[in-house]
Amino acid sequence: MGVVEQRFLWSSFERRCLHLLQQRNTLASIVQIHAFMLRNALETNVNLLTKFITTCASLALFASADPLAGIHHSRRVFDHRPDRDDSFLCNSMIKAHVGMRQFVESFTLYRNLRRETGFVPDGYTFIMLAKSCGLKVAIWEGREVHGHVFKIGFCSSLHVSTALVDMYARYGEMDCARMLFDEMKQRSEVSWTALICGYVRSGDMDNARFLFGQMPEKDLVVFNAMIDGYVKFGEMASAQKLFDEVPDKNVVSWTSMIYGYCHNGDAESARLLFDAMPEKNVFSWNAMIGGYCRNKQPDEALRLFQEMQSTASFEPDEVTLVSILPAIADLGALDLGGWVHRFARKRKLDRATNVCTALVDMYAKCGEITKAKRLFDEIPGKETASWNALIYGFAVNGCGKEALEIFSEMQRGRYKPNEITLLGVLSACNHSGLVEEGKKWFKAMKEFGLTPKVEHYGCMIDLLGRAGCLDEAEQLIESMPHTVNGIILSSFLFACGCSNDITRAERVLKKAVKMEPQNEGNYIMLRNLYATEERWRDVEEIKGLMRRKGVNKEAGCSVIEVGGTVREFVAGDTVCPNLEALHVTLEQLRKHMQGEITKSREVG
Incomplete structure (x- = not known):
């Protein structure tokens, strides 16, 4: 007799309880329902008890005081039931743990049930366990699940085999995933999609492309996965071709293409797609706003954000604010930044650490370093990025000593610095002329387990150059393990100009011109240096060189x-x-x- 048929035989109390469970409940109301069940001995109804456990566990998604209160209560109810061998009930409890990303609890429950009760797992059990292992990348436990599937005899199950293929694909063990896929006597669209998505995540677009071509019937999910793969690896021509072939494009398809064009520096093509979208959501707006910021077009990002405010039927979310705040910082639009802060506070988005960090960065770059520090102190769950924003904020405002004090406080709090942290520290030393401090922390990077990147070398070279230590700066350029870029050469050329070292500047300019022949700043630096020495013939030669190279001085703005x-x-x-x-x-x-x-x- 099925579950639906059984409900017709339920008592009025049981039907009343089921009706209550189907309403939107709070933790307080679910406790009252539980009391009602106990008072009327309704917990003996396995189907009703299962519904109670799943409803109670789902409260964790919106419980404000304790996000895990719901699932903790449902697990206590489950554990107090003496006959825990019903597969439907057990699977529901395992599924609840998986839904809350509680891998340890889901797998431990399965092991305990197998060891302590007469529970016999079915195909759905293994599907949930494989999903749990895949999400957690629990390789050994996943192989244990695979062994149980083989031992109990579910290898021929389409859905179980598909779940195992997806599990191995999430691990990146594509050989195992492919072997299982090839052994399947029957495959579904989900099976094909799981394997193709695995190849895409692993960066193996050749195998993904081959399987995609072999797939008998393609759904929108696999189309979007392939588009996302092409976008991720910069194959925009292939992505556009496939996008044009998608029969029923959805918002995900359009948004992936917008993100891809923005990520590859083509914001213009991204905007054409964005304007052509038949229906937009907050993710597509975020992709375009973030794309403008990434492509150094903060004014366009700001205009689009204001358009979103006036025309869209939904409000900005955390991602929107984190995307637009860097543009506000670049433009110095402090009034708008204050409005965004008030909006975040009103919508309670300022509780998110990433939003607070973006606000700290915005205030600091707009010169409001005191307000940035005050906001930083109020962040409840600081992250390394939060400390980085304040350190760099003090640095760009010329407060080198304050930046180093914050860095010391960060270390005392046992937060682990990363490459960005040290770049901020070196920038602080650079802006404040703290040469010895800069040398100290540059050498200390190895103690933090960090390898200096070209940006760190560039910061140190600029610091040494500005301090007049040209020999030391040039030695660092020659000894650095990275290829010298145009920014470092321009910075060193500027230092040579400040020290009136014409001979060294001429030597550096030759290298800089080869690397960046259109960088007008390099020519102008040496031209001005010649002019201060009244070497007018050399000034004219530089002007002639600029004309021959087709270099034009950009207008200041x-x-x-x-x-x-x-x-x-x-x-x-x-x-x-x-x-x-x-x-x-x-x-x-x-x-x-x-x-x-x-x-x-x-x-x-």
């Missing part, structure tokens, strides 16, 4: 936020709508400053 609107000013612009008023104001400022200079000279 500045950005300012006025009334919540970000405005950009470019040198030489003649089409600005308020040009005349701007020039009048600048002339007034010039006269005012000239008057102040005259007064100070008279006083002196």
Whole structure:
């Protein structure tokens, strides 16, 4: 007799209890329902008890005080039942643990049931255990599950075999996954998809492409997996071709392509796709906003964020805020940053550590280092990224000693620094001219188990160069295990200019021109150095070299936020709508400053 048929034979109490369990419950109401069951001896109804356990366990998804309170209560109820051998009941309890990512609890329960009761696992048991092992990447336990499947005789089950293929694919053990797949007498779309997704995650697009071509019937999931794989490994032409072939594209398909184009530096193509989307969700908006930030187009990110606010039917989430705050920081749009902070506080998104960290970074880069420090102190669960944001914030604001104090506090708190932490520390030393401190922490990277990257070498070379230690800086360039990049050479060239070392600057420029022939800053640096020495013939030679190389000096620009609107000013612009008023104001400022200079000279 099936479960549905049995319910027609239930008592009025049992049907009433089932009705209550089907409503939206809280932990308090579920305890009351449990009391009702005990008072009326309803726990003997296995189907009703199973429904109670699954409902109680699901409370963990939205319980505010204790996220695990629901599943802890359901497990206590399960453990107090004397006859725990019903497969439906046992599988439901195992599934509840898997749903909460409690791998140890799910596997321990299975072992205890096998050892202490007459529980006989079925195919669904092994499907849940294989899923649990795959999520946890528990290789040895997964092989134990596979052994039990073979021993009990479920190898011929399509669903169990598919679960095992997916488990091995999640481990990255593609040989085992492929062997199981090849031995399957019957395969489903899920079986094919599990193996193809495994190859995609492992970076083996050749095998993924071959299997995709062999797959008899393709669903949207496998199309999206292949698109995601092509995007991940930069094969955008293949991704676009496959995207065009997808019969019924969904938001995931479009969003993957948008992310791919943005990730590969083509924000323009990404925006065309974004505008063509028939239906958008918060993930697609986040992908495009984050893409603009990644491609150094903060003004476009800001415009899109404001468009999202005015036209979208859903609100920004944590990812949206974390994506837009770097753009706000780059533009110095402090008013908008304050609005985002208030929005996050109102929606309780400021409880998320990543949002708090992004806010700390934004305030610091906008010059509000005191506010950044205050916000940092309020973060309940600090992460290494949080410390990094504050250290770098102090660094860019010229507070080198304060940055080093925060770094010391971080070490006392036993937070493990990473490469970004040390880059912030070296930047702090660089901005404040702390040469000896910089040398100390650069050498200490090995003690932290960190290998200096080219960025760390670049920071040290800049620090030494600015301090006038040109010989030491040049020795570090020659000894570094990384290939010298244009940024390091430009930085060293600037240091040579500051020290008026023309001979060394000429030597460095030759290398810099080979690496970055279109970098106008390098030519201008040496040209200005020649001009200070009144070597006008050499100045003209540099100008001629720039003409021959087709190098043009980029116009300077500045950005300012006025009334919540970000405005950009470019040198030489003649089409600005308020040009005349701007020039009048600048002339007034010039006269005012000239008057102040005259007064100070008279006083002196």
